[in-house]
Amino acid sequence: xxxxxxxxxxxxxxxxxxxxxxxxxxxxxxxxxxxxxxxxxxxxxxxxxxxxxxxxxxxxxxxxxxxxxxxxxxxxxxxxxxxxxxxxxxxxxxxxxxxxxxxxxxxxxxxxxxxxxxxxxxxxxxxxxxxxxxxxxxxxxxxxxxxxxxxxxxxxxxxxxxxxxxxxxxxxxxxxxxxxxxxxxxxxxxxxxxxxxxxxxxxxxxxxxxxxxxxxxxxxxxxxxxxxxxxxxxxxxxxxxxxxxxxxxxxxxxxxxxxxxxxxxxxxxxxxxxxxxxxxxxxxxxxxxxxxxxxxxxxxxxxxxxxxxxxxxxxxxxxxxxxxxxxxxxxxxxxxxxxxxxxxxxxxxxxxxxxxxxxxxxxxxxxxxxxxxxxxxxxxxxxxxxxxxxxxxxxxxxxxxxxxxxxxxxxxxxxxxxxxxxxxxxxxxxxxxxxxxxxxxxxxxxxxxxxxxxxxxxxxxxxxxxxxxxxxxxxxxxxxxxxxxxxxxxxxxx
Numbered sequence: 084x085x086x087x088x089x090x091x092x093x094x095x096x097x098x099x100x101x102x103x104x105x106x107x108x109x110x111x112x113x114x115x116x117x118x119x120x121x122x123x124x125x126x127x128x129x130x131x132x133x134x135x136x137x138x139x140x141x142x143x144x145x146x147x148x149x150x151x152x153x154x155x156x157x158x159x160x161x162x163x164x165x166x167x168x169x170x171x172x173x174x175x176x177x178x179x180x181x182x183x184x185x186x187x188x189x190x191x192x193x194x195x196x197x198x199x200x201x202x203x204x205x206x207x208x209x210x211x212x213x214x215x216x217x218x219x220x221x222x223x224x225x226x227x228x229x230x231x232x233x234x235x236x237x238x239x240x241x242x243x244x245x246x247x248x249x250x251x252x253x254x255x256x257x258x259x260x261x262x263x264x265x266x267x268x269x270x271x272x273x274x275x276x277x278x279x280x281x282x283x284x285x286x287x288x289x290x291x292x293x294x295x296x297x298x299x300x301x302x303x304x305x306x307x308x309x310x311x312x313x314x315x316x317x318x319x320x321x322x323x324x325x326x327x328x329x330x331x332x333x334x335x336x337x338x339x340x341x342x343x344x345x346x347x348x349x350x351x352x353x354x355x356x357x358x359x360x361x362x363x364x365x366x367x368x369x370x371x372x373x374x375x376x377x378x379x380x381x382x383x384x385x386x387x388x389x390x391x392x393x394x395x396x397x398x399x400x401x402x403x404x405x406x407x408x409x410x411x412x413x414x415x416x417x418x419x420x421x422x423x424x425x426x427x428x429x430x431x432x433x434x435x436x437x438x439x440x441x442x443x444x445x446x447x448x449x450x451x452x453x454x455x456x457x458x459x460x461x462x463x464x465x466x467x468x469x470x471x472x473x474x475x476x477x478x479x480x481x482x483x484x485x486x487x488x489x490x491x492x493x494x495x496x497x498x499x500x501x502x503x504x505x506x507x508x509x510x511x512x513x514x515x516x517x518x519x520x521x522x523x524x525x526x527x528x529x530x531x532x533x534x535x536x537x538x539x540x541x542x543x544x545x546x547x548x549x550x551x552x553x554x555x556x557x558x559x560x561x562x563x564x565x566x567x568x569x570x571x572x573x574x575x576x577x
Contacts, residue, residue, distance in 0.1 A: 141178050145265045149183040154272050159219040160190045161203055166216060168235060168258065175260050176218075179268075186268075218264070222271035229267055230304055232422050234260050237507045239396075253507075257420070262516075263308050267300050270310035277329045277523060279306055280316035284344075285336035285372075288361075288498060298503040299334060302515060305506070309516055311523075318344045330522055331356060332371065335363045335498025340372035342547075349376050357522040361498035364388035364428045379441040380475055382494050385431035387461035388498070389469045389480045391453045392545040400427050401471075402509070405452040409474050411493065411521045423469065424451060425508040426471065430496035431459065433470035448474045469574035471496045474521070 141149075158176055162169050176188045193200040193215055203209065205227060207219055216231035236257040242250050270276065281290045281299070290313055292298030298431050303313045311330070318324070324331060324347060331351060333340075340348075352358060362371055362384065374384050395401040403424040406412040415422035434447040449470040458466040475492040495518075520526075 086218070092390070121527070126264055135268070141182060142261060144263055146182055146267055148268060149179060150182050152185055152268070152272065154222050156184065156186050156268065156271060157221040158186060158188045159203060159221070160188065161193055161215070161217040161219060162190065162231065163194050163216060164192045166231070168231070171258060172218065172231070172234065172260060176264065177430040179264065211415050220267040220271045225271045227267040229263055229308055233260060233301065233304055234263055234309060236512060238509050262533055266309050270533050273310065276310060276312045277331055278312045278314060279330040280314050280328050281323070282318065282331065282333045283315045284317045284319055285338040285340050287336050288334040288502065293503065295504045296499065296502055299501065301503045301506050302501045305512055305515055306519065309519060311519070318347045323347055324356065329357065330359065330519065332359045334361050336371050337366040338372055345376050352492065355490050357462045358492045359518060359522060360492060360494040361501065362430050362432065362496050363498045364430050377494060378435060380492065381435045381441055381445045381447040382473055382475060383433050383435040385459065387459040388428040389431050389453050389457050389471065390460055391457040393454045393456055400425060401429060401453055403451045403453065403471060405468065407451070408451050409448045410526065411448055411474055411517050414517055415513060423509040424514055425500060425511055426497040427499040427505065428497065429471045431471065432473055432494050432496040434473060442477065445475060445477045450474055491522050493522060
């Protein structure tokens, strides 16, 4: 009997086609599911931040700015990729791009991408070796250039030294990227920028100077990062304060300001002007010429500098740790870290006693104070805690309309704390930015967009630990790999 005559194939043609059909339908179903999930993810994106601080998570205020953005903005990160803050800068800007696709981010490493770097140099007219580590915001030809050095706040901390002179090192403590980038985004999308004028002619700090101590180039850069165009202004002769002056800065005059110029400054204040007055103690023999005007606006300025032996490094400087309650300093106090200013031989600047006369309707608030055991260098050596800065505001008078709005003024007893050297110390740059934005009534830039702490982790190894690590790397790891290889060989032999 032929046993193979009645044998049927394992799979008939129909069963094979049915199997292929099921495979095809399953594949199409999976692809459809992937397409639907991607469609839903694109329309309803959700992101989780797994880092402890959420380093690149945007604040609600920045997201509100991005939601209102309708113009195309190009952002060029012109950076050395080996810079320690490069990943944080790029990661933060990628968040801007994800929040609004009208923000286009590109990276150019000027050390490794010579061709692309030359194009950036030509497009934005950059020249010189100092044009590096920049972030460029461009919207319809309006360009905001951000120096990467201004994104990070540093502090000076002592290090162990063998000599008699103390040694210090700079340590990063905060990253201001989001505040600066959001400000730049507003700057390039605004059709009419704000303008600040630096008064000149009396040996004030020069906003174009790179001098380490007295130069103000970095402070001028800070203003530009806050969407403010800077210019210089002389009020000698028949010159008056221009109509487009949104902020007038008197930066530490060493020669007395003439009465005619003081009169024009006071006229500007009476019209509702905004003024940042920075004094110092190096022209005390002649005075600044501003003391009388400030007295009429309720501000008392001491003719002597303040010393604070409990909060000093050199004996001439003061680390200010006590603050008042005002929008200028409130973000520092509420920022979560230790709020501090680093000033140099400041004059005491406080509220004039009540009943002293002057302009009516003026409110003077003391902003910062020296330590409890401070003393004046002259005038009998009075001791105690002295105010070092004040904020002045004159509200609207019923029935009176001023040309420039409500008068605001910030007066500080030191001008060197915003110089090129000290502006990077502790919260000096923050204070300068907060003071300027309060003067310009930009409360948005006072509270909502804060700084991110920079945490430093250090591993200290002694000689014994270094030897153990060396033997582990040179002997332990190769020996471990050899044992794994021998184990595999032995298993295969069996």
